[in-house]
Amino acid sequence: MPANTTASSGTTGSAGGKTGRKKGRRARLIVIVLVLALVAGIGYGAFWSVSTVRASYPQTTGSIKLDGLDGNVDVKRDSYGIPQLYADSDADLFRAQGFVQAQDRFWEMDVRRHMTAGRLSEMFGSGQVETDSFLRTLGWRKVAQEEYDNVLSADTKKNLQAYADGVNAYLKGRDGKDISVEYAALGLTNDYKPAEWTPVDSVAWLKAMAWDLRGNMQDEIDRSLMTSRLDAKQIEDLYPPYPYKKHKPIVDGGAISSVTGKFDPDATPSSSGLGSDTVQGATEGVNTQLSSLSDTLDQIPALLGPNGSGIGSNSWVVSGDYTTTGKPLLANDPHLAPQLPSLWYQMGLHCREITAKCRYDTAGYTFSGMPGVIIGHNQDIAWGFTNLGADVTDLFLEKVSTDGYLYDGKVKPFTVRKETIKVAGGKSREITIRETNNGPLVSDRSSELEKVGQKAPVANAAPDRADGYAVALKWTALEPGKSMDAVFELNRAKDFPSFRKAAEHFEVPSQNLIYADTKGHIGYQAPGKIPVRLQGDGTMPSPGWSSAYGWKKDPVPFDELPYEYDPKRGYIVTANQAVIDEEKYSHLLTKDWGYGTRSQRISDLIESKIKGGGKISTEDMQKMQMDNTSEIAALLVPELMKINVSDKSVREAQKLLEGWDYTQEPDSAAAAYFNAVWRNILKLAFGDKLPKELRVEGECLNVPRADSSGPVDEQGKLVRECGRRDADTAQPDGGDRWYQVVADLMDDQNSDWWKSRASGRDEATENRDELFARAMEDARWELTAKLGKDITTWSWGRLHQLTLKNQTLGTEGPGLLQRILNRGPWDLGGGEAAVNATGWNAAGGYEVVWVPSMRMVVNLEDWDKSRWINLTGASGHAFSAHYTDQTDKWVNGELLGWSFGTNAVAKSTTDTLTLKP
Incomplete structure (x- = not known):
C-alpha cells in the first residue's frame, strides 16, 4: 500500500517478481x-x-x-x-x-x-x-x-x-x-x-x-469551399432554412420586452429585422487554405463526439399535470462519442x-x-x-506579412509566444504561436497553410494581392469565463431563480438547460456567451483586415436570452433544434441549427399521450428514449415503392419495404435495406457535384450487376469491385440537414440535383425516380457484398455495430492490447436522427459513431424512483467487473434504479x- 494509506481490510499480495527493464x-x-x-x-x-x-x-x-x-x-x-x-x-x-x-x-x-x-x-x-x-x-x-x-x-x-x-x-x-x-x-x-x-x-x-460543442465551424469552412463550384442558390439548397412550421423550436414565443429590455416569455414578438448577410466575397479564392484547415481540424481528438454535423442530444421535461406521479418527470440522453470507459x-x-x-x-x-x-x-x-449549438466561433482571413497583420490600412504586430513540446523518446520541439486581434493563427499549424498567399481573394478584398493570407480563429472559449462557478452553483440551486443565476455563469459551451423542481415547476434557459457580430451572419469566414467586421465588445446579454417557466403546453423538449423563431427574435444565435427531427418526434409522442387522455409514466419516458422511427424513411419509402423495378433481385429487396413501419430494430432487414438506399441516394445526388476539396476516397459500393454473379469470398459473399465514381466523391454525412435538403427537393422531379452521370454499366439519371431506382439497385448489391445474397439473413444490427474502444492504447496500441482493452461489437437498432440516436456517418459506412452516452429519467415525486444508465461502467480498469457491466442493459434500453x-x-x-x- 502507498505510504499515506492504511487498510483495515486484507489485501491480496502479488505472486512472482518484477520484470527488469530491458534495453533496446x-x-x-x-x-x-x-x-x-x-x-x-x-x-x-x-x-x-x-x-x-x-x-x-x-x-x-x-x-x-x-x-x-x-x-x-x-x-x-x-x-x-x-x-x-x-x-x-x-x-x-x-x-x-x-x-x-x-x-x-x-x-x-x-x-x-x-x-x-x-x-x-x-x-x-x-x-x-x-x-x-x-x-x-x-x-x-x-x-x-x-x-x-x-x-x-x-x-x-x-x-x-x-x-x-x-x-x-x-x-x-x-x-x-x-x-x-x-x-x-x-x-x-x-x-x-x-x-x-x-x-x-x-x-x-x-x-x-x-x-x-463549438457549433458551425466546419459548416463555415464547407460553405466557403462550395463557392468554387456552386452558386448561391445551390449552396442555399444544401443549407436550407430551419423548418419552423414543421418542427417546433424550443420556445413557443416571447420576445425582448420594450419596457424592461429583458426577454419576456409572454411578450409579443415582432419581426427581428435580422438579415442573412454573408461575406462570401472576402474568402473566394482561398480554398486551398480552408481545405487544409479542415484537414487539420479532423486530426484533433473529438473527445465528446465525431467531427461534423449531426451529433446532438435529447432532453425533455413533462409537468406533473400530465404525469402519473403528479410531479414532473425529466429525461436526458446526451449523444457523444462511444468511448471506453464512458x-x-x-x-x-x-x-x-x-x-x-x-x-x-x-x-x-x-x-x-x-x-x-x-x-x-x-x-x-x-x-x-x-447542446444549444450557438455560433460562438468565426474564422477570419488575415492579410499578413513578416511584420504583422493588416488592420484598417495599418500593419499591427502579432502577439507572439513560443512554447516547447516535450516528446517521449525524442527531441523537444519549439513552436511559435502568432495571434491577431481576432485570435490565434490556426493556419500556422498546417504545412499547407504555411504557404498561404499563393491565391488571393476576389477584387476589393485586400489592397495587395502579392502578399500572404492566414486564418485566425475567434472563439468565446478563448476568453476567461465562469463556467466552473456555474457547476457548483447548479449543484446548490434550490429554485428557478437560483437555477437561472447559475445558468448565467455557464458561458461555454453554450447549452440548453432544462429544469424541474419538487414543487412542480418546469423551466428552460438558454445560456452562453454568444457573440454579437458587426457584419455578417457567421456562415462564412470574414475579412480580418477591416474594423467593419468582427464582434462587438459585449456578447448577447443574459437577460435577453430566451427562457420558459411553466409553459401552458405542459412540457419542454430540447434536442438541438432552433431555440426560437429567428424571424421573431432580435439576436442571431446561429444559422446552423439541428433541423428538429428528434425534437419533433419527442413532442409528437408526448402530445399523442396527452391528447389521448393518458398520463406519462417513467416507463413511457424510458420507452421514448428508445424510439427508433426514421423520419426520412416515412418520406421516401412510399415513393420508392411506386418505382417499377425490373431486376428480380432488386425487386426482392424492394419488397422488404412493404408494410415496414419505419422503425429501425436491430433485427430489421427493411431498416438495413432502406438505410443503404438512403446512403446511395445521397451519393448519387450530391457526391460528384461538390468541390474537390470536399471529396473523400469513397468506399467501394459497386459489385457486378444482372444475375448477381461474380467473384465470391469464402463466405459466399460477392467481392466488391469499385466503379470509377466511388473513388472521387463528396459523400454527405446523412444527418437531418440532409433530410431537409431532400424533403425540399422531392416535389421537383427534374431538379439538377437528381441528375447523375453514367458509370460503367449504369446509365445516367435525369430525374428523381431514375436516381431512386439506381440507388435501390446499388443498395441491393452493396448489401449483397456486405451481408450475403440471401436477404432473409439481412439485419440492420449486422451493419450497424458498436465497438467500444479505449481511446488511447485501444486505438493505437498493438492488436493484442486492443483486444484486451476494447469490447464489442454489439448489434444496435436506432439510427441517424432517430430519438434513439445511434448515429452513423454515411460518408464512412454504417458503423455507430455516436450514441446516447447515458440515459436518465428523473422522478421529482420520489428521487429514489429515478432511473439511470451509463454506456459502460464505473471503472476504467480493463478487467474490473465494472468495466462494461452496464453496457448490455444500455443496449437493451434498460435503466438501473437510482x-x-x-x-x-x-x-x-x-x-x-x-x-x-
Missing part, C-alpha cells in the same frame, strides 16, 4: 508481448498477471487514511460500483471525490489533462506533436490558468483545490503499474511518470467540452447535514477529473443539458469504504 527496441517488444500475454491470462503466468492487474483496482471496503480530511468520509458503492460519498464539509466531500475518481479512472484523467494542455507527446511520443502544436496554438490550458487566477470565485477555487488534493493523495507513493495497466504497457516504451494533479487540470476540461462518471455527493459548512446533496453524472455533478439533481431541483435518499442508498450498498483523517 527488440528487447522491449519481447517484453511487451510477454506482458500482454500475461495480462490476457495466457499460459503459466496467468495467476501472476491477474494479481498484477488487480493491484491497481480500488480498495472499496475497510478504511484508508487520507491526509487533509477533517472528518470521516464514507464511500458507499452499489453492485455496479457506483459511489455515493457522505461527508461533513465541502472540503472533505470534494477531497474524497478526487480520491475516488482517481481510484477508478486516473489513466483517463491523466490522458485528458495532457490533451487539454497540448502535452500528449510527453506520454505517447512524436506521433502526437502535430496535435499538441494545434492545441497549444488554441491555448486551452493558458485560458484555464487565467480563469483560475483571475475570474473564478474563491469558493470555487477552494473546491478545485480540495479535489486536486484528493487526487494527489491517491497518487502519493504509487507507481504507474499500481494505478492502471495502461501505465505498465506505457512504461515499457518510455519513462513517463504521472505528475500531481492541479486545479487548472480540472478547469481545462471545460475547454475540451467547448471545442467539441465519458460519464456516476456518483452522489452528500453532506450528512446541510449546513453553512457543508452545502451539497446532489447526484448524477460528472466527468472524471471534474469536481461536482454536471447533469443530475439535488434535493430540490433536477436539470439536464443538450438511489438517492440515505435509506435507499444504504439498501443498495454492497461495499463501504471509510476515508479517515
Whole structure:
C-alpha cells in the first residue's frame, strides 16, 4: 500500500517478481508481448498477471487514511460500483471525490489533462506533436490558468483545490503499474511518470467540452469551399432554412420586452429585422487554405463526439399535470462519442447535514477529473443539458506579412509566444504561436497553410494581392469565463431563480438547460456567451483586415436570452433544434441549427399521450428514449415503392419495404435495406457535384450487376469491385440537414440535383425516380457484398455495430492490447436522427459513431424512483467487473434504479469504504 494509506481490510499480495527493464527496441517488444500475454491470462503466468492487474483496482471496503480530511468520509458503492460519498464539509466531500475518481479512472484523467494542455507527446511520443502544436496554438490550458487566477470565485477555487488534493493523495507513493495497466504497457516504451494533479487540470476540461460543442465551424469552412463550384442558390439548397412550421423550436414565443429590455416569455414578438448577410466575397479564392484547415481540424481528438454535423442530444421535461406521479418527470440522453470507459462518471455527493459548512446533496453524472455533478439533481431541483449549438466561433482571413497583420490600412504586430513540446523518446520541439486581434493563427499549424498567399481573394478584398493570407480563429472559449462557478452553483440551486443565476455563469459551451423542481415547476434557459457580430451572419469566414467586421465588445446579454417557466403546453423538449423563431427574435444565435427531427418526434409522442387522455409514466419516458422511427424513411419509402423495378433481385429487396413501419430494430432487414438506399441516394445526388476539396476516397459500393454473379469470398459473399465514381466523391454525412435538403427537393422531379452521370454499366439519371431506382439497385448489391445474397439473413444490427474502444492504447496500441482493452461489437437498432440516436456517418459506412452516452429519467415525486444508465461502467480498469457491466442493459434500453435518499442508498450498498483523517 502507498505510504499515506492504511487498510483495515486484507489485501491480496502479488505472486512472482518484477520484470527488469530491458534495453533496446527488440528487447522491449519481447517484453511487451510477454506482458500482454500475461495480462490476457495466457499460459503459466496467468495467476501472476491477474494479481498484477488487480493491484491497481480500488480498495472499496475497510478504511484508508487520507491526509487533509477533517472528518470521516464514507464511500458507499452499489453492485455496479457506483459511489455515493457522505461527508461533513465541502472540503472533505470534494477531497474524497478526487480520491475516488482517481481510484477508478486516473489513466483517463491523466490522458485528458495532457490533451487539454497540448502535452500528449510527453506520454505517447512524436506521433502526437502535430496535435499538441494545434492545441497549444488554441491555448486551452493558458485560458484555464487565467480563469483560475483571475475570474473564478474563491469558493470555487477552494473546491478545485480540495479535489486536486484528493487526487494527489491517491497518487502519493504509487507507481504507474499500481494505478492502471495502461501505465505498465506505457512504461515499457518510455519513462513517463504521472505528475500531481492541479486545479487548472480540472478547469481545462471545460475547454475540451467547448471545442467539441463549438457549433458551425466546419459548416463555415464547407460553405466557403462550395463557392468554387456552386452558386448561391445551390449552396442555399444544401443549407436550407430551419423548418419552423414543421418542427417546433424550443420556445413557443416571447420576445425582448420594450419596457424592461429583458426577454419576456409572454411578450409579443415582432419581426427581428435580422438579415442573412454573408461575406462570401472576402474568402473566394482561398480554398486551398480552408481545405487544409479542415484537414487539420479532423486530426484533433473529438473527445465528446465525431467531427461534423449531426451529433446532438435529447432532453425533455413533462409537468406533473400530465404525469402519473403528479410531479414532473425529466429525461436526458446526451449523444457523444462511444468511448471506453464512458465519458460519464456516476456518483452522489452528500453532506450528512446541510449546513453553512457543508452545502451539497446532489447526484448524477460528472466527468472524471471534474469536481461536482454536471447533469443530475439535488434535493430540490433536477436539470439536464443538450447542446444549444450557438455560433460562438468565426474564422477570419488575415492579410499578413513578416511584420504583422493588416488592420484598417495599418500593419499591427502579432502577439507572439513560443512554447516547447516535450516528446517521449525524442527531441523537444519549439513552436511559435502568432495571434491577431481576432485570435490565434490556426493556419500556422498546417504545412499547407504555411504557404498561404499563393491565391488571393476576389477584387476589393485586400489592397495587395502579392502578399500572404492566414486564418485566425475567434472563439468565446478563448476568453476567461465562469463556467466552473456555474457547476457548483447548479449543484446548490434550490429554485428557478437560483437555477437561472447559475445558468448565467455557464458561458461555454453554450447549452440548453432544462429544469424541474419538487414543487412542480418546469423551466428552460438558454445560456452562453454568444457573440454579437458587426457584419455578417457567421456562415462564412470574414475579412480580418477591416474594423467593419468582427464582434462587438459585449456578447448577447443574459437577460435577453430566451427562457420558459411553466409553459401552458405542459412540457419542454430540447434536442438541438432552433431555440426560437429567428424571424421573431432580435439576436442571431446561429444559422446552423439541428433541423428538429428528434425534437419533433419527442413532442409528437408526448402530445399523442396527452391528447389521448393518458398520463406519462417513467416507463413511457424510458420507452421514448428508445424510439427508433426514421423520419426520412416515412418520406421516401412510399415513393420508392411506386418505382417499377425490373431486376428480380432488386425487386426482392424492394419488397422488404412493404408494410415496414419505419422503425429501425436491430433485427430489421427493411431498416438495413432502406438505410443503404438512403446512403446511395445521397451519393448519387450530391457526391460528384461538390468541390474537390470536399471529396473523400469513397468506399467501394459497386459489385457486378444482372444475375448477381461474380467473384465470391469464402463466405459466399460477392467481392466488391469499385466503379470509377466511388473513388472521387463528396459523400454527405446523412444527418437531418440532409433530410431537409431532400424533403425540399422531392416535389421537383427534374431538379439538377437528381441528375447523375453514367458509370460503367449504369446509365445516367435525369430525374428523381431514375436516381431512386439506381440507388435501390446499388443498395441491393452493396448489401449483397456486405451481408450475403440471401436477404432473409439481412439485419440492420449486422451493419450497424458498436465497438467500444479505449481511446488511447485501444486505438493505437498493438492488436493484442486492443483486444484486451476494447469490447464489442454489439448489434444496435436506432439510427441517424432517430430519438434513439445511434448515429452513423454515411460518408464512412454504417458503423455507430455516436450514441446516447447515458440515459436518465428523473422522478421529482420520489428521487429514489429515478432511473439511470451509463454506456459502460464505473471503472476504467480493463478487467474490473465494472468495466462494461452496464453496457448490455444500455443496449437493451434498460435503466438501473437510482438511489438517492440515505435509506435507499444504504439498501443498495454492497461495499463501504471509510476515508479517515
